[in-house]
Every structure is written in C-alpha cells, then in structure tokens.
Amino acid sequence: MSESPAKCLLDCRLVIVTGKGGCGKTTVAAAVALGAAERGLRVALVEMGRDEHLHGLIKPGSAPVGYEGRELSPSLRVFHIDPFAALAEYLGLQIGMQSLVKKSLNQPAFKQLLAAAPGWRELITLGKIGHIENFGRDEGRLTYDLIVVDAPASGHGLTFLDVPRVVQSAIKTGPLQRRARDVETLIQDPERTRLLPVSLAEELPVRETAELIGRVRNDIGTPLDRVVVNRVLPCPFPRDLPRNSDGSDNFESRLETLPRNTELGCLPSPQVLATCSARQRARFELNDHYVRELANRVDLPLVRIGEVPGGIERRSDLLLLAEQLFSQPKAHARNGNLQDEASSQ
C-alpha cells in the first residue's frame, strides 16, 4: 500500500485517534477537536466505551454528554456512542418499522443474544460515526467539517477497525453487509480519513506502535501519514553549560564531590542535587533515544508534543497541544540529529 501524503489534520473529514493505553490518546483527540473548532471548523468529537472522559477534559465540571451529544464549546459537539442506543437508532432507520424494532429490542432473548454476541458493538459504533459524518448531506450542507474519534487502545482499536471486514466475511447480503461495506470504504478513504496513532518515547509503546502500524498497513488499510509522540522531554541542559575537560557537560560529578555540609540555604545537599540532575539527564537521554527509535521503526514522520507539567487543567493547555499537533510533521531524523534539534528548540 502506498502511503498517503501528509496533509494538515484540519483538511481531513475523519481523524481516528488510537494508541497504547496511557499514551494520552484521549487528550490528543480532545486537543485536535478543540483546536479545530477554535479555528472555525464545525467539529464532532466522538467517544466510546462504558465511561465518558471527554466532557471533563474539554469543559471541567460539566455533565456527561450522552448519546445525543452536547455542544461543549462553540462549534464543538461531543458525542458518546452507546452501542445499544446506536443499534436501536440504526434498526429504526433501516427497517422503518418502529414497533417491530421496539418489540424486538425489548425481548429478553434478544437482549441476551446481544450481550453474548461479539463484534456488533464495534460495527454499529463505526456505523454511527459514518452516520454523523453524513449529517446534513441530504440538505446539501454537511453539519460537521471534521469528525474526531477517540478510538479504543491499540489492541482493541485494531479489532475495532477490522470489524467491517470480518462482518463482510460472515454475512454476505442484506443491510448489515452493506453497512459494513460503506464503513470500510470510509475508513480506508485517503481523501477523507486519517488514523492518528499516539505513542510515547518508551520501549513498550514504541514496539506496540510499530506493530500497530504494520498491521494497519497490511490488513486494515486506514490511511496513515504521521505518528504523534507524546510527552517528549525538552533537553534539561542549556547550551551554554561549560564543558568538562573531556568535552562532556557532566557537572554532576563536580556536585558530588562538594562537601556534604556546604551551606546552601533552602537547597538540598550537593549530593541530592547531583542525584536530581543525573536523573533528569538520564530521563531525557532515554526519551530522546526512543524518539529516534520510533522514527526508525515506523518509517513515518513524527509530531512531537511536550508534557504539560501537572496534567491538563485548562482549556488553554489543550489549545497549546493543538498548535503542536497542527504543525507539519517532521521528516524522520534517521541519523540522530534529534539532540541538536531538541536543544535548539
């Protein structure tokens, strides 16, 4: 499969955010959506899964948005897709016989079948996303310019995106098969759709992201053009730090050898200061190593975003992240010039 050329996320119709759990997937989805709305796009942000998280990020203290969704910020509507609600809506639209649908959904037997049957939740959720994408098409003016999806974490995210294919191999005809086909077309369309994997510069997330991208390229076919690396650490050392005689800038050893009882007021002992500096240095170096490793392994441009100390507290934190996310991804730095780049930022 040929890779789609990088386009600004703001020019897409559908951005599906995924990544290993704990990488900041939900935060990235919220930032993309809020940033796009701030720039005048009409945005739908979609969450799935049992619990809602996005409302707390975008408008702290607000109530969950529910299936019908709510506008949490000007031109940004957040939806929470509950598969049961989506199924009822879908069956109603498809079959057009509300009474039949209602009777069937209320059958305990049918409820049990749904509780046990795998796959339909993912399909119906994807179908609902396609439905939201279509809002307003009949009136000649689409309701949303951009749909951002906070998809399940990578392992389950792949299952999620693979369901249209699986359904089509199990079911050969009928509305459900057509639904699956339409959804598959949408999520594979390089003109409209981008999958946005979020990773961290750490060993396991890097491996998992490489695995995810391999499977997306081979089996699923959702267009990809960049990877987000979250919590990239800035270089903690200024460039004007005097060098040691051996050319290194390691001043921890000098701190270490100062007398323990050096009078430093509210500062801890030189030895504790040395430990702190060494830790910050090691952390940065490891982080930097894995940024490079990721660039090499995924063979895609990276968008690096920094950590927000103390977590996302305000709307402005999300907008700051959005600015970084909308910037053009940087081409891979295969030969390890990231360090210079980082320290010049």
Next chain:
Amino acid sequence: MTLLTPKAVLEQHRVVICVGTGGVGKTTVSAAMALAAARAGRRTLVLTIDPARRLADALGIDALGNEPQRVSLPGPQSESLALHAMMLDPKRTFDGLIERFAPSEEVRRQILENPIYQHVSGALSGSGEYAAMEKVLEMAESDDFDLVVVDTPPAQHVLEFLDSPRRLVEFLDSRLVKLLVQPAVAAGRFGAKLFQRPVQIVLQLIERVTGVGFLEDLSAFLMAIDDMSDGFKQRADRIRETLAGPDTAFILIAGPGQEPSRNARMFLDHLSEARARLRGIVVNRMHLWPGESPPSPELLNCTVPQADIDALSHALDDPAAARTAVSAASEIANQAHRDFVHTRILREHAEARRCFFSEIEEASHDIHDLQTLSAIADALTVDAEVANR
C-alpha cells in the same frame, strides 16, 4: 494491626489476578510478582491475555505460544527456579475446549468448520475474555504450578472480564438459543407456524438485518454445541468458584499521575461491586524524592532565594550548572509531591481494606530484561515489609 505483605499474598494464594488500566506497567509488575514468587520457591506461571506482545517484551523473550514456556533466568540459581510464562491464544483455547467437550468426532468437525464459530472464536473482542478465564482455571487446576499470576487485558471494565463465563452460560441457557436449536431454523424455515409470534418477530428482524444464511449458520452452530453446554456450564461454575474463593487474590496496579489514579479509583469501585478479594495496591513508576529530609517549600514553589543559588554557583564556580541543578531539583521535588498527592487516596484505601500498598520507583532506564525485573521483584517484597514496621 497486621497488614498483608506482597510476599504473604504470593505465598498464600493459587491465583493472583492483576487488574488496572492500560499504560501503568501492569504486565511488568505481573511478571515481577511472578518472579518474586518463583524465587520464594513456588512453581509459578505468569499468563497474559493482552493482544499485544507485552509479556514477551517484559520478559525479554521472543515469543510466547498458547502453552507455558519456561523462562530462563540469568544467574547461578536459575536451575532451581520454576518460572513459566504464556500468552493466551483465544482461538486455540476455544478449539481445545471443543475438542475436550465434543461428544463425537462428527460434532467436533461440524463446530470447527462452522463460519459463525470461526468468527466467534477468532479475532472478535469479547471471546478472548471467556477463553482467558477458561485458561486460568485450567492452569490453576493443573499440578504443574503452585501459583498462576494473571495479567488481565486493559479492559474498560473489569467486571466484563470477570463476568464472561456467566454471560456465556446465560446465553446458552437463553430462550432464544433454545429456539434456534431447532431443525426448522437450521433449515431456514423459521417463518413457519412452528413459532410463536414474538419469536417470529425476533427471527425476522435478525434475518432482515443480516441477510439470508446467517441464522441458519447460527442455528447449526448452536445445535452442535448444545450437547456440550452442560460441560460449559460446569466449567463456568468452577471458574466462578475459583475467582470468588479464598485461593484467589486481586491486585490493583495503578500509575502515579492524576488520570491513572482516577482510573484506579474507578477500578476499586468495580472490584468491590464484584466482591473481588482485593489484597494489594501497587503504584508503579512513582517519582520519589531522593533526599533524606523532605525538600524545602522554597524549592517546591521555585522561590529559592538568589543568595542560595549564588552560594551554589560559587561552590561549583559555574553559574549555568548551578541554575540547571536547581531547576532539576525543583522539577523532581514537584513530581514527587504531585505523585504523593495523587496516590494518597489509594494509600488510604489500602489501609482501610488492610491490603498491602507498594510503590515502585520510576526507573530512568528500561525494564525489559530479567535483571531489572528482578530489581522490581526485590522492591516489591522489601518495601512493603519496611512500610509495615
């Protein structure tokens, strides 16, 4: 008051189930606990259900099949250590169940070749959870191991995972399944007068949405496994008994940040709802302050007087290095403080429930070989003992 220690928990149980959200290092901690148990002389298996290959990564081995594999440990005592690891393959576990319960070769073949079975047992989510519980039981009942440590998938809801055997049984017992298990349906004649009106409605609805053929396949599949449903039910009961029994302990693995500890509290609620026996909370990747005495408020608030920074510059004869050292120290003091604040509620919860509470310090290097895993195993067993004095 005696609190539990991780060591005691690993010694006193046959099954230890590690739960928690993704990204907190659950796999690493599970593997480290298994290693600690193996070093204490227990024949231990660590089992992962994760679709990603995290356990293999954490143990530094290339691949894990659906069978336990011995982990070879570096060092002199490796011969006497019995640590095994396995990664679940839901499809193969399902196939194994069918082989075991199928009354005849004919039925076995019918099931394995049924298209519905192939999808249900394969990639689709939900099926892995049942297969996992089944494997946990099989391994817990096997004489090969004294202890099974389970690394659960980062499920949204731990109850869904624990509940999967019950859901399967309810499904097999349901009226709909009983109805589908009829030759008329398998032959595609469910519009016939054989069925009551509501049943026809449901069947027709399913057919309208799924097209012709699906219901027949489903019915054929259900008929084939109908003979085996007693076997499944017995297994599901045994799984439930095992999970609820005194030999099973649940451990919550959490992260130190605001979001991870919020998620951890949600997990705690779900666990008490499920009446699971919580025996410990492990906070992984804590930032700890390295000094013996706590950092000064000035360092925490970044209001260190210029005179103190000057004193350091003077001692080092290097103002840039002094500024860098002060900001590094302030950063680390603040991280440690934030982590402490975010995890306070977990600490209190552990105390109230009388289970152990362990903190594992964030390492500035990687945890992907057995030596570093072994350092965590040490930290887990040592820290809690100190904390309990």
